[in-house]
Amino acid sequence: MDYADTPEVTQLRDLLRRFVDREMPREAAARWDSENEFPREVFRKLASLGVMGLTVPEEYGGAGRDIVSTMIVIEELSRRSLAVSVPYIMSACYAGMNLVEYGSERQKRDLLPRVAQGELLFAYGLTEPDVGADLASVKTRAQRVGDKVVINGAKRFCSGAEICDYIFTLVRSGEEGDRYRNLSVVLVAPDTPGVSITRINSMGMKGATTTDVSFDNVEVPASQIFGGDEGWHRGWNMLIGSGLDVEKLEVAAVATGVASAALEDAWAYAQERQQFGKPVSEFQSIRHKLADMKTQLHAAKLMLYHSARLANAHQRCAVETSMTKLFAAEAAKAIALECQTIHGAYGYVKEVAVERYVRDALLIPIMGGSSAIQRNNIYKWTEAGM
Ligand SMILES: Cc1cc2nc3c(=O)[nH]c(=O)nc-3n(C[C@H](O)[C@H](O)[C@H](O)COP(=O)(O)OP(=O)(O)OC[C@H]3O[C@@H](n4cnc5c(N)ncnc54)[C@H](O)[C@@H]3O)c2cc1C
Numbered sequence: 001m002d003y004a005d006t007p008e009v010t011q012l013r014d015l016l017r018r019f020v021d022r023e024m025p026r027e028a029a030a031r032w033d034s035e036n037e038f039p040r041e042v043f044r045k046l047a048s049l050g051v052m053g054l055t056v057p058e059e060y061g062g063a064g065r066d067i068v069s070t071m072i073v074i075e076e077l078s079r080r081s082l083a084v085s086v087p088y089i090m091s092a093c094y095a096g097m098n099l100v101e102y103g104s105e106r107q108k109r110d111l112l113p114r115v116a117q118g119e120l121l122f123a124y125g126l127t128e129p130d131v132g133a134d135l136a137s138v139k140t141r142a143q144r145v146g147d148k149v150v151i152n153g154a155k156r157f158c159s160g161a162e163i164c165d166y167i168f169t170l171v172r173s174g175e176e177g178d179r180y181r182n183l184s185v186v187l188v189a190p191d192t193p194g195v196s197i198t199r200i201n202s203m204g205m206k207g208a209t210t211t212d213v214s215f216d217n218v219e220v221p222a223s224q225i226f227g228g229d230e231g232w233h234r235g236w237n238m239l240i241g242s243g244l245d246v247e248k249l250e251v252a253a254v255a256t257g258v259a260s261a262a263l264e265d266a267w268a269y270a271q272e273r274q275q276f277g278k279p280v281s282e283f284q285s286i287r288h289k290l291a292d293m294k295t296q297l298h299a300a301k302l303m304l305y306h307s308a309r310l311a312n313a314h315q316r317c318a319v320e321t322s323m324t325k326l327f328a329a330e331a332a333k334a335i336a337l338e339c340q341t342i343h344g345a346y347g348y349v350k351e352v353a354v355e356r357y358v359r360d361a362l363l364i365p366i367m368g369g370s371s372a373i374q375r376n377n378i379y380k381w382t383e384a385g386m
Helices: 007-023 026-034 040-047 051-055 067-078 082-102 105-116 235-240 242-272 284-312 318-342 344-348 353-363 371-383
Strands: 122-125 141-145 148-159 166-172 183-188 195-199 210-221
Touching: 007 040, 007 067, 026 082, 026 353, 040 051, 040 082, 051 067, 051 082, 051 105, 067 082, 067 242, 067 284, 082 105, 082 122, 082 166, 082 235, 082 242, 122 148, 141 166, 148 166, 148 183, 166 235, 183 210, 183 235, 235 242, 242 284, 242 318, 242 353, 284 318, 318 344, 318 353, 318 371, 344 353
Parallel strands: 122 166
Antiparallel strands: 141 148, 148 210, 166 183, 195 210
16 A cells, blocks of 8 residues: 555555665665765655646746655655655755745745756754754844854754855844744754864764854855845745644655665565574464554555645645644654564664664764654644644
């Protein structure tokens, strides 16, 4: 079952699977992880499939806004390697979706055709050393000086800053008292004078390395205020707008991709591994684990594609997308750990892929709004009748 069963979607999934088998072999995925490498050449080939334009309207050179198909691409790439799927998100979603929703007309005209060609990656510079879930408290400051914006401050856990074209930087653009009103987003190229980037040695999600980024009197043209002049002081609306629903789904698609890979490997291993004269899959305790995980994964995928259809149709889906992110992230973590258990001692060995799936899966409930934050929002928004 492919969970979104139109012929076009099935065709897209088949195309992606052939691409992954051909261009992203298992050994390469293991190498990108161990060497913390972004395979730019593979990314270029991915762009030639036309999938970068799935978030870009036709008038800007894309294929039209198709959230279901975008999730399929993220899921299929994540089944093999986050070193390709995360840069895909940085291009199609962080750049494409945000530009479509909130870019100025000039930014759309200049940048969206490049997104559709796979030539533009945005990194998210939201989190700071003292600011995690409470993003409205960011301290990085931006001042308008003539036709420039001057930025000072620091971002933490900015993934992909080394490989991106612009850091989508959330800044405080006015007085601190006005918590939600005086925030803006500024696009900062990572090679702008005054920007320094230092790697953080994280457990997983290798390839789009996560980093510390500091801004020391960084000057950028005012034309790089996201949304143009009208975007100044409107950063909070951009963060909590409909783009947030899709962002939760992007993470859920990473979750179902990683969990699918872990379950496929564990299923095969349970058939191959013999103990007490028979495959370990003959033991009821192992079978039940596999059956439970298949059920959890099936539920996560149904939620993902249901929410993606709602988002695609511009229907209100804040609660549905939060439930999807919460369920898929927690399911992926549980599934990866259980698959490691099925692999026994081999699940603890670097050369066996399930070790990587565990490291990647542990991140999923943390990023894109933690499970605690999703639970808060599901309650709060349901009470508010959303
Ligand atoms: C590998 C990696 C990559 C990342 N990439 C990016 C990136 O590209 N860009 C970016 O901006 N950020 C990125 N992040 C940061 C990530 O989005 C944050 O970790 C996340 O937003 C949570 O912030 P925090 O970890 O500082 O937790 P905190 O906000 O400090 O929270 C600590 C704990 O308290 C809980 N908590 C906080 N507030 C509440 C509340 N109101 N109710 C209940 N519980 C609460 C949290 O769930 C958590 O368990 C990345 C993180 C990692 C580890």
